[in-house]
Amino acid sequence: GAVVSQHPSWVICKSGTSVKIECRSLDFQATTMFWYRQFPKQSLMLMATSNEGSKATYEQGVEKDKFLINHASLTLSTLTVTSAHPEDSSFYICSGARGMNTEAFFGQGTRLTVV
Amino acid sequence: KQEVTQIPAALSVPEGENLVLNCSFTDSAIYNLQWFRQDPGKGLTSLLLIQSSQREQTSGRLNASLDKSSGRSTLYIAASQPGDSATYLCACDPPRSGGGADGLTFGKGTHLIIQP
Numbered sequence: 001g002a003v004v005s006q007h008p009s010w011v012i013c014k015s016g017t018s019v020k021i022e023c024r025s026l027d028f029q030a031t032t033m034f035w036y037r038q039f040p041k042q043s044l045m046l047m048a049t050s051n052e053g054s055k056a057t058y059e060q061g062v063e064k065d066k067f068l069i070n071h072a073s074l075t076l077s078t079l080t081v082t083s084a085h086p087e088d089s090s091f092y093i094c095s096g097a098r099g100m101n102t103e104a105f106f107g108q109g110t111r112l113t114v115v
Numbered sequence: 116k117q118e119v120t121q122i123p124a125a126l127s128v129p130e131g132e133n134l135v136l137n138c139s140f141t142d143s144a145i146y147n148l149q150w151f152r153q154d155p156g157k158g159l160t161s162l163l164l165i166q167s168s169q170r171e172q173t174s175g176r177l178n179a180s181l182d183k184s185s186g187r188s189t190l191y192i193a194a195s196q197p198g199d200s201a202t203y204l205c206a207c208d209p210p211r212s213g214g215g216a217d218g219l220t221f222g223k224g225t226h227l228i229i230q231p
Contacts, residue, residue: 043119
């Protein structure tokens with residue numbers, strides 16, 4: 001099966017610092033990567049969609065200058081939370097899709113706590 | 116905008132019972148529908164994927180049905196076990212826009228506890 005590896009699984013950082021989360025597709029080429037976040041007792045919400053080699057498309061209400069997404073290769077996408085604040089504390093999870101007609105496969109998620 | 120609702124929000128049943136989890140969605144124009152399992156603090160495990168042209172899918176003790184016209188899907192779990200305790204998520208995949216896959220719209224999930 002298709003495997004997506006996400007690191008770190010959890011991170012605690014100080015307010016004002018930046019945090020990078022990596023998402024790797026281990027056994028397939030992910031032409032599209034999706035980034036979601038989940039606040040407590042809420043559903044997973046799509047933050048942005050990135051296609052390899054292109055700029056990410058952000059959902060309404062998601063600040064593109066705060067959540068930097070890089071998808072420079074078919075096996076790696078990164079999400080950088082810049083100048084993190086306590087309200088950014090959440091569960092972030094990525095998924096990769098091989099193409100238009102295939103399902104997406106999810107990473108293990110990253111629990112971010114900003115103190 | 117697609118909205119996905121899952122009922123009940125939480126469910127606790129004794130081991131061995133058969134149970135049904137419900138999912139409804141507002142826009143019937145979906146590419147497929149997936150059911151996931153999420154364990155506390157963990158990622159998502161895909162359980163079943165139903166293409167828009169299909170009516171149901173089965174895997175072991177799990178059976179998922181899809182009725183696009185009424186905007187409903189159900190996940191049936193037979194002979195429940197304590198290991199089935201988790202949060203079950205329903206997600207709709209929108210129609211392909213021509214540029215590739217699109218992100219999923221998730222429900223809030225059903226938190227399931229199977230009592231030993």
